[in-house]
Amino acid sequence: MKARVTVMLRDGVLDPQGEAVRHALGALGFSGVAGVRQGKVIELDLAEGTTRDEVARMCEALLANTVIERYEIEMA
Amino acid sequence: MKARVTVMLRDGVLDPQGEAVRHALGALGFSGVAGVRQGKVIELDLAEGTTRDEVARMCEALLANTVIERYEIEMA
Numbered sequence: 001m002k003a004r005v006t007v008m009l010r011d012g013v014l015d016p017q018g019e020a021v022r023h024a025l026g027a028l029g030f031s032g033v034a035g036v037r038q039g040k041v042i043e044l045d046l047a048e049g050t051t052r053d054e055v056a057r058m059c060e061a062l063l064a065n066t067v068i069e070r071y072e073i074e075m076a
Numbered sequence: 077m078k079a080r081v082t083v084m085l086r087d088g089v090l091d092p093q094g095e096a097v098r099h100a101l102g103a104l105g106f107s108g109v110a111g112v113r114q115g116k117v118i119e120l121d122l123a124e125g126t127t128r129d130e131v132a133r134m135c136e137a138l139l140a141n142t143v144i145e146r147y148e149i150e151m152a
Binding site: 006008018021024025028030031032033034035036037038039040041042043044045046047050054057058061062063 | 082084094097100101104106107108109110111112113114115116117118119120121122123126130133134137138139
């Protein structure tokens with residue numbers, strides 16, 4: 001089974017990487033890009049029967065820094 | 077309006093970052109993690125009426141390296 005974890009900086013945390021992308025898109029002529037936030041996506045190939053709780057523990061332990069990041073888990 | 081772009085390495089392209097995460101999860105005692113792929117997610121805050129085609133052009137021009145990466149676009 002698969003799980004997809006998306007890790008984004010929390011609202012209010014400065015995102016210089018996203019800001020650089022926004023600036024670069026403007027420089028390339030793409031107007032109307034008001035804001036960009038960049039995060040990580042982690043696709044996990046898991047043993048059958050792995051629970052969402054176990055994936056949440058992986059996020060808390062390693063995948064996200066919950067002080068400044070939030071995460072979403074999609075099980076598939 | 078918002079768009080979310082997910083950029084992943086193509087299948088067959090080595091992903092040392094994902095491999096490092098897989099190894100670290102094992103070292104932390106999470107068994108049953110057979111594989112990990114890590115990618116980027118980019119959330120764009122766009123002017124109303126921006127089309128999916130325009131977002132695809134942003135991907136081709138800047139957000140993804142289509143030689144080694146594939147991208148998915150979700151408009152919201």
